[in-house]
Amino acid sequence: MKLEDVLAAKGRRLVTVSAKSSVADAIRTMHAEKVGAVLVPDAEGCPVGIFTERDMVRLYADGDRDFDRLPVEARMTCSLVVGRLSMPVDEALGLMTERRFRHLPVVEDGKLLGLVSIGDLVKIKLEETAQEAQALRSYIAS
Ligand code: AMP
Numbered sequence: 560m561k562l563e564d565v566l567a568a569k570g571r572r573l574v575t576v577s578a579k580s581s582v583a584d585a586i587r588t589m590h591a592e593k594v595g596a597v598l599v600p601d602a603e604g605c606p607v608g609i610f611t612e613r614d615m616v617r618l619y620a621d622g623d624r625d626f627d628r629l630p631v632e633a634r635m636t637c638s639l640v641v642g643r644l645s646m647p648v649d650e651a652l653g654l655m656t657e658r659r660f661r662h663l664p665v666v667e668d669g670k671l672l673g674l675v676s677i678g679d680l681v682k683i684k685l686e687e688t689a690q691e692a693q694a695l696r697s698y699i700a701s
Pocket of ligand 1: 636
């Protein structure tokens with residue numbers, strides 16, 4: 560199973576905000592879209608940064624509370640780790656576990672194609688495991 564299959568199953572919906580958006584706008588977007596991260600692409604649709612719930616927690620703990628004036632670009636993570644369509648799900652899970660983040664943008668030729676979360680990958684793995692268990696049960700029974 561590859562990230563291409565995960566995107567095919569969940570769709571390529573991308574929740575984005577512009578770099579100049581306020582942190583307050585990013586939070587409202589995450590709440591309205593029911594996601595834990597927003598991506599910040601440039602004008603060409605290339606990934607520039609990511610802002611997640613974890614960044615929000617850090618921001619709040621730092622005491623920076625002027626969310627309406629603070630631009631997202633000031634607090635997003637710019638050194639993005641990305642996956643490709645051909646990346647196996649197990650490799651993506653390993654990468655996210657090792658690097659301690661829960662979101663992986665999928666990029667091909669510099670273009671943002673989608674985003675997978677650790678929840679998307681765990682869901683796919685659970686389905687795969689259930690199918691394997693069923694196949695084994697059928698094999699043993701036959
Ligand atoms: P998360 O666990 O995804 O909420 O993110 C934890 C931290 O890692 C936050 O500071 C995010 O901005 C950052 N982060 C999340 N996803 C990525 C990624 N794919 N590449 C680099 N940093 C990331």
